[in-house]
Amino acid sequence: MESAQPIVCECQPAALKRAPTNLIDNAVKYGKRARAAIRSTPQAIEITIDDEGPRIPKDELTRVFQPFYRVEGSRSRETGGIGLGLAIALSVVQAHGGRLTPSSRPEGGLRASITLPL
Numbered sequence: 001m002e003s004a005q006p007i008v009c010e011c012q013p014a015a016l017k018r019a020p021t022n023l024i025d026n027a028v029k030y031g032k033r034a035r036a037a038i039r040s041t042p043q044a045i046e047i048t049i050d051d052e053g054p055r056i057p058k059d060e061l062t063r064v065f066q067p068f069y070r071v072e073g074s075r076s077r078e079t080g081g082i083g084l085g086l087a088i089a090l091s092v093v094q095a096h097g098g099r100l101t102p103s104s105r106p107e108g109g110l111r112a113s114i115t116l117p118l
Contacts, residue, residue, distance in 0.1 A: 016092060018088060018092050019089040019093050020036065024036060025085060026086060027112075028051075034050070035049070035050045043118060044116060044117055045114075046115050048112070048113050066083075098116035100113070
């Protein structure tokens with residue numbers, strides 16, 4: 001296996017680590033498993049996190065990033081959380097000049113795409 005070249009980004013590493021960590025945690029918790037990928041282009045770093053959970057209705061895709069909003073409203077102990085993880089992820093990405101875009105995957109589940117400028 002060939003060794004990948006490091007991707008260098010001017011950032012606050014401790015803060016930036018929080019965004020993909022929160023997205024992966026949510027993917028595992030609500031979508032059974034997470035698949036993450038990272039790649040760089042001449043202009044940006046692109047990180048995608050896919051899960052295999054239920055689709056989120058289109059009208060709720062952007063609402064999931066609002067503080068305290070949860071698609072699953074039971075607040076049961078099984079699913080836990082208070083609805084801040086995705087809001088924090090969005091805030092961190094935006095603070096680094098990036099975008100966080102959610103989309104439904106055709107085969108089911110959610111894709112969260114982070115784009116950070118180089």
